[in-house]
Amino acid sequence: MKAELVLANGTVYDPANGIAGERMDICIRDGKIVEQVSEKAQRLDLAGKVVMPGGVDIHTHVTGSKVNAGRIMRPEDVRSSVSPRTSLTRSASGYTVPNVYQIGYTYARMGYTTVVEAAVPPLKARHTHEELSAIPILDKASLVLMGNNWLIMKYLSEGRDDLVREYAAWLLEAAKGYGIKIVNPGGTEAWGWGRNVEGVRDKVPHFDITPADTIKGLLKANEELNLPTSVHLHPNRLGKPGNYSTTLETMELVRNATTRMPRGQVLHVVHLQFHSYGGDSWRNFHSEADKLATAVNSSSNLTVDVGAVVFGWSTTMTADGPFEHDLQRLTHLKWTNVDVEAETGAGVVPHFYSMRNAVAVVQWCTGLELLLLIKPDRIFLTTDHPNGGPFSKYPQIIHLLMSRKHRDAMMEKLNPVCKKSMLSSLDKEYTLYDIAKITRAGTAKALGLAQKGHLGPGADADVAVYDLQPDSTEGLEKALSSAHLVLKDGTMVVRDGRILAAPAGRTYWARCQPTDKRGEMINGLREHFRYYTIQLENYPVSEEHLIRSSPVVPEVSS
């Protein structure tokens, strides 16, 4: 639209441009932020309101095979939260496993405008895109699972980095993905035999490599391809007491790696909370957040998202198949598992985080400790939706970050193990500036989405306006759940928590240029396709499946 708009007098938080609560005007034309507009521009007076770039969720499981398996398995969750269609909106359902409309509308009401689907099995990428295309309003991107991919592991074991790079590029285009995701490298492949791996140096059964090889190999390919975001990694041993050492060891692998890309990080570790545990049993299970915080703060090339826990029901779902089996054996709740031939796997198990349960309370403390100890430039707010809890609960976590008093009041209601936690002694209170970093500025930067997460000229006019008091947390959760105003590409989509419009968002994906190794790789791939049960020609997702396909073409380095 050619409309000009001025968002006037709001209190703006735009960390990417160093703006920390300044009263200023934001000018919009043709769906972009611009320096200035003509006098004919429509003016919206936002005095007393907080203005931020639209939220960017860097890690969320919202679409595709395992998410839908979660919906199908959990009709009790679906029916717990339903709203009827209106003339503008489709009917919405689901709490931890929302339907596509619930996802789009809920994120939008919270002022989020871009989400990244955390994990896609390439054989089923078509499914992911069918669902992504159905989610209204939001721009999206997806990350393609490669850490247990047979051909990747084969090329790595043969020392063929050039073919790893070529195949990764091909796979991204075939799956229309934006970046590379690694989940429990080697472990999900071992789960193909009912096993797992115990650490980064473990040999992957039947493949002559270790998780360390996979991580380093894909990292190298990622940087050679100049992909907009870094590798996103879910380390080995998720959820296990004592796993913090594996996480530290994993981070150590990339200590000296560098990138030319503006993002700065070579590795983004996802849902760090689930990987920060000490002890060796559930009895002495405790947080080692401070050790992880030190490692992240002293690094120059790592970012993380927290994967915080929220009390109540969640649905755990991850490509870490063996983890879900273990969880199910502990809790005896229903369990869905989907191994994907030659590539990856997934598991889904409902989970209840109880305020009275010591383990859940330790997990809750751990997430908050990480957020309070790690610099807000490096750590981002997620719940690993829906593993730690639904994304609709982000405002609850923000409230806890911004108010020591509120944390203390909450801890009174919890299992007393929290009294022994480091959390109980942490004073820090987040400012709105910090919150803007961990929910939009930082995530957009780590994702290499230059036009998102900030309000400088050239940015997409994705803007969130909240009815927040800058100096008080009163009414905070409601204000963040139900934005005063949200703009998507300059169009008003939410007003006072109500959906005004539901335009289709874009799908970003990486289209890499092939090198002269492409032919050799394709020959190898054709050979390799004997182990699949579909034809190679039918495997790639065609661009027509995407809504507003927006390929990003990385620069080719020599």
Next chain:
Amino acid sequence: MSVRLVVKKVPAVGLEAEVIDPATLVKKGLSEIGRLQVWAGRRTMPLGEAFDISAEGPEDNIEIHGDASRVKRIGQGMASGRIDLLGDAGMHLGNRMSGGEIHVSGSVSSWCGCEMQGGSISIAGNAAHYLGGAYRGSSAGMQGGSIAVSGAAGGEVGCRMADGIITIGAGCGDFAGVHQKGGVIVVHGTCGARPGAGMTGGLLILNGRVESILPGAAYVEEVQEAEAAGARLKGPFLKFKCDLAEQAQGELLILAEPNRHLRE
């Protein structure tokens, strides 16, 4: 105020009337009650179009006359008060109720008393399937209260029952007490196949002939009598632990004499 509803016209597609709940009706005037909306397919209509409504006495109860077999959700979620149905009732009668009483002189359709928390339901006629059970995907069924059926019940009586008591007078279908984890179920009369399937707790008493039991029902011993909700039943009973496919902490008592065939 006591409200009398006489079935006047149930639309062809049936009716859903969760407004028929003592708490919703008893404090309102008659014309206001008549304007409450019920669902017929995708349309709503006033309660007064489906029922003739009159006031009866001073108590907080509801009396329903006529054939309400195609009226669903009566007494849904009720917490107090009393509903007397002088005919049949449709699906989901008293589901999720936490208190109060429902009395039915006719028969009821499926999902009666599903996920009940408290209160009581008594049925002079028959109950269909899923009596006192759980809705799809739920891990918990009945958690309290009591259901008494003088006639017969269909399949899956007391699915996932955690607490409370269900008594059936004239037999039931397959899978009685399926996934039962607590509470007491007593069935007089003939019982279908596979009682106690997936049982992990609670007490299931079958006081009549049972079609068949599962390999997962492990015989323990013969006992002389059984006790349920303060009442003593004269045996002897064959006692089983159920279900060996699970943790087998459920107790299954089967009237011995008509059921010697189960131990062959």
Next chain:
Amino acid sequence: MAGMIQNVTCPFCGCLCDDIRVVLEEGKVKEIYNGCALSQSRFAEAKRTENRNLQPLVRKGDAKLPVGYDEALNRAVEILASADHSLLYGWATTSCEAQRAGVELAELLGASIDDTSSVCHGPSTIGIQDVGYVTATLGAVKNRADVVIYWGCNPFHAHPRHISRYTVFPRGYFRKGRKDRKLVVVDPRRTSSSRIADLYVQPEVGHDYEILNALRAMLRGAKIAGPKVGGVPTGTLQQVAELMKRAEFGALYFGLGLSMSRGKHRNVEAALELVRDLNAHAKWVIGAMRGHYNVAGFNEVCAWETGFPFSVDFTRGYPRYNPGETSAVDLISNGEIDAILTVASDPVANLPAEVAGKIRRMPAIAVDPFKTLTTEAADVVIPSAVAGIEGPGTAYRMDGVPIELRGLCEPPPGLLGDDEIVLGMLQRLKGMGSR
């Protein structure tokens, strides 16, 4: 179009084989390669015009008269819009694009939507909602499985290439082929599948639950009383339990023999529980032998659109789900439906007689490429192109792998695809304004 077209997806059964090679001649399918007998029949059927609906028909008085699409769609929407509770039924043999439009239409109408699950694998999904579903894509089985069990199904008949392309005969990464694997068939009937089994277990009809129950108890180390369970010697069952525990990778496929025999969803639940329990001992997966080529697709589409996999009631403007109540067969037999739209299915032929009778007596719209008992009975007949032969689309294989369908040849002149037809109804309904 002429010549050989490679990598075509067969739109018949849940195997959704995508390696069919099609030879066209003068724009029609001349012959196919790689396809099984069922595949051959599907491609051949589409060619014959005498059983095709070639023109929309609308009942006027006693006769059904040919009209254009416009009039037929208008009449269809008129019927649906005036109903109190209409049912949109079928969907299993058409594309995801049509299914999505169907869900939107149902929501806008305040109708109910259901597929053929209630007479097929609906019980399996209900079982999954209690226990979960430990499964794998077919290639994982091809590459790894050393034990494959078919329970209550006859793949040779219903899914002819399941064993030969996917599970037992093919060479996988870790398995050389037939010799490397044990094939077990559990079926009360002797079938072509049981005849090639390494171990054939023959239970009495309707006793699968007992056998699964015994196997689960045995896995927990319990001793089962009695010489037989469900007609099978306890010793044989012990053997099966041992075989399952010692597998390196086992796969259990089940069909209507479980989901439609006495116990239904409880039978499937027991099989799902057995495989779940087995994972404490050995790697096992289970898979439902979905019949129609895109019935899995309907469950996926319906789930991401509404949250629920089938039997969705939109009468209140939001989705509600309660199979046994909101499922097609129950809705119709309970008299709750006063108009029906069928898409790519023949309920008058396939559903119980009492239900078929009720369908005949209500206003009905049938969208189908072929003449069927349902199109016979319908008041409005809307011809469509055969998805996957005469028009493209997406479909989901029984194991959830999404594969594209192709349009290979032109449909009979002027015919639209199911998705276009349903979208046409949606458009007209929206144009009617608020109701």
